[in-house]
Amino acid sequence: MFATLIIWTYILIFSYIFGWSIIDLIVKFLPIQRDLDSFSKALIILVGLIGINTLAAFLSLFLNLSWLAQIIFLLLGIALGWRMGKKHAILRSIDLASVSKLLLILFLFVFLTVLENGTHVPSNPDTGIYHAQAIRWIETYPAVPGLGNLHSRLAYNSNWLVINAFFSFSFLGLRSFHVLPGAFVLIALIYFLGGAQQLLRGKITTANVAKTIFIPLVFYTLGSQLSSPGTDFPASVGIWITFSVWLDSIEIKDKQHGKIELEEILVFFFSVYFLTVKLSTLPLLLLSGFILIRQAFRKDFRTSLGLLILAVIILIPWSVRNLILSGYWIYPMPSLSIFSPNWDWKIPLSSVTNEQRVILAWARIPRANIDQVLAKPLMEWLKEWFLNLTRNQRFLVAGAAFSPIFYAIASLFIPRKMPFFLYYTFAYLVSYCGLLFWLFGAPDIRFGYGFVILTVLLTGVALLTWLLTWLLAKTSLRKIPIFSLISIIIIYQAFVLYASTDFKTLQARAILPADYASLATNSCSLHGYTLACAQYYDECFYDPFPCIPPGSANPQVEMRGNTLRSGFRFIRNP
Numbered sequence: 001m002f003a004t005l006i007i008w009t010y011i012l013i014f015s016y017i018f019g020w021s022i023i024d025l026i027v028k029f030l031p032i033q034r035d036l037d038s039f040s041k042a043l044i045i046l047v048g049l050i051g052i053n054t055l056a057a058f059l060s061l062f063l064n065l066s067w068l069a070q071i072i073f074l075l076l077g078i079a080l081g082w083r084m085g086k087k088h089a090i091l092r093s094i095d096l097a098s099v100s101k102l103l104l105i106l107f108l109f110v111f112l113t114v115l116e117n118g119t120h121v122p123s124n125p126d127t128g129i130y131h132a133q134a135i136r137w138i139e140t141y142p143a144v145p146g147l148g149n150l151h152s153r154l155a156y157n158s159n160w161l162v163i164n165a166f167f168s169f170s171f172l173g174l175r176s177f178h179v180l181p182g183a184f185v186l187i188a189l190i191y192f193l194g195g196a197q198q199l200l201r202g203k204i205t206t207a208n209v210a211k212t213i214f215i216p217l218v219f220y221t222l223g224s225q226l227s228s229p230g231t232d233f234p235a236s237v238g239i240w241i242t243f244s245v246w247l248d249s250i251e252i253k254d255k256q257h258g259k260i261e262l263e264e265i266l267v268f269f270f271s272v273y274f275l276t277v278k279l280s281t282l283p284l285l286l287l288s289g290f291i292l293i294r295q296a297f298r299k300d301f302r303t304s305l306g307l308l309i310l311a312v313i314i315l316i317p318w319s320v321r322n323l324i325l326s327g328y329w330i331y332p333m334p335s336l337s338i339f340s341p342n343w344d345w346k347i348p349l350s351s352v353t354n355e356q357r358v359i360l361a362w363a364r365i366p367r368a369n370i371d372q373v374l375a376k377p378l379m380e381w382l383k384e385w386f387l388n389l390t391r392n393q394r395f396l397v398a399g400a401a402f403s404p405i406f407y408a409i410a411s412l413f414i415p416r417k418m419p420f421f422l423y424y425t426f427a428y429l430v431s432y433c434g435l436l437f438w439l440f441g442a443p444d445i446r447f448g449y450g451f452v453i454l455t456v457l458l459t460g461v462a463l464l465t466w467l468l469t470w471l472l473a474k475t476s477l478r479k480i481p482i483f484s485l486i487s488i489i490i491i492y493q494a495f496v497l498y499a500s501t502d503f504k505t506l507q508a509r510a511i512l513p514a515d516y517a518s519l520a521t522n523s524c525s526l527h528g529y530t531l532a533c534a535q536y537y538d539e540c541f542y543d544p545f546p547c548i549p550p551g552s553a554n555p556q557v558e559m560r561g562n563t564l565r566s567g568f569r570f571i572r573n574p
Contacts, residue, residue: 152347
């Protein structure tokens with residue numbers, strides 16, 4: 001845990017420096033009148049982490065993410081920090097006296113829970129199948145042409161795997177650290193805790209209520225994933241953060257006077273970035289698209305241009321990595337094949353189509369025959385899929401699916417302050433679109449927690465906000481409801497900490513976090529080159545390298561040169 005705390009501190013400090021620099025540049029370009037000293041420090045750090053991720057993705061095109069990439073990053077970070085110092089923008093100390101003791105207790109439990117769970121052995125099965133190996137490739141080589149030909153999942157390009165490799169510090173020779181997920185969740189929870197603090201101060205808004213409720217939901221749905229560099233939980237938490245910032249933005253001012261807020265720019269920023277983490281967040285682009293189009297209609301072309309430049313900067317390195325790994329701008333999307341260059345390492349269209357079918361069939365009914373699953377009528381597979389969920393999952397999905405009825409009823413009791421009500425309803429509709437996109441796309445419950453829970457939450461949070469406001473107006477009740485809510489969350493958090501603590505390995509994890517699991521493998525050959533093939537569950541984890549599931553050793557695939565760096569391609573028929 002000692003090493004974890006050091007790495008977390010390193011990540012948070014430099015993320016703050018990069019975040020402040022990025023937001024300072026945005027504010028100057030647009031310009032926006034906003035005091036960054038009073039702005040959420042957690043959001044500044046998150047912006048910085050995204051900026052670092054974009055830089056790492058760019059470097060990964062030309063370098064392996066080892067010591068040289070880290071030196072480049074460190075020198076740039078020091079230069080930006082020096083600039084901050086010249087502008088007297090160094091992070092001011094937090095006045096703990098102004099923070100509620102109740103909130104400090106909650107933060108302590110949250111911090112210890114993240115620290116404990118973030119140092120466990122990664123438990124996400126996909127980490128064993130391809131996450132760890134993908135990270136190992138990024139640490140070892142620049143982007144490898146046609147890597148998806150060796151193992152299709154290695155072409156599932158995610159910026160999240162890139163930044164995990166960037167902060168793994170494998171070049172130190174200790175191990176490949178997988179502690180970034182804990183740092184990310186800690187940043188998100190600090191942001192959510194800010195909402196709880198505002199509630200305790202009597203500022204009852206939909207954003208603050210939502211952020212407070214998200215605190216236990218992070219652990220309820222995703223707690224076991226905090227040690228895994230998987231892409232499911234950052235996508236879900238990213239969705240919740242983005243919508244929370246949107247709710248914050250619609251509480252700030254009357255939208256009709258035409259100026260854009262910094263929060264709205266961050267909504268755009270997050271919407272674009274989380275697409276590069278996981279394609280399941282695609283509906284977030286409805287928010288960013290709305291912001292972009294609205295500013296264009298307002299003839300605020302400077303802002304529109306700035307937002308487009310921001311999106312291009314984030315998307316270019318991710319898109320180029322996609323092209324290098326698979327030959328497609330977005331993989332696996334066979335419909336975009338016509339727009340992709342016909343390079344020799346391009347994965348055959350038939351393989352991409354089959355990969356898409358496998359994903360869809362597995363998400364609907366795992367371990368069943370693909371053709372039979374995809375041939376089932378809508379209601380037939382939907383019923384079987386629903387019955388395969390746990391009781392709690394069925395409750396959540398049903399609540400989300402039928403939420404329009406409850407939202408219509410709840411809206412009758414919500415004060416319809418314009419334009420707040422319209423913007424809030426738009427957020428709900430976007431969330432419901434996300435729910436439908438997941439349900440008819442790849443409805444594995446792990447992929448859908450972000451929009452499923454958000455849709456349920458948005459259905460009732462406005463009504464709950466109005467109810468709390470009404471209760472606080474009663475002198476006899478005062479802040480009892482808020483204190484009760486925070487106290488319940490503290491009790492739940494204490495239980496989660498106790499239940500998730502692995503006392504048997506606690507001493508072993510005191511200095512270094514647990515390493516990746518190690519499973520047996522067999523030797524397999526690819527046209528004379530010896531690889532390792534997984535022996536159990538298709539899982540290789542981090543060692544040995546390179547390692548693939550046994551079924552991926554395709555005799556039709558060959559190396560493009562004499563080294564792994566040269567990449568892989570399908571053997572073309574003469």
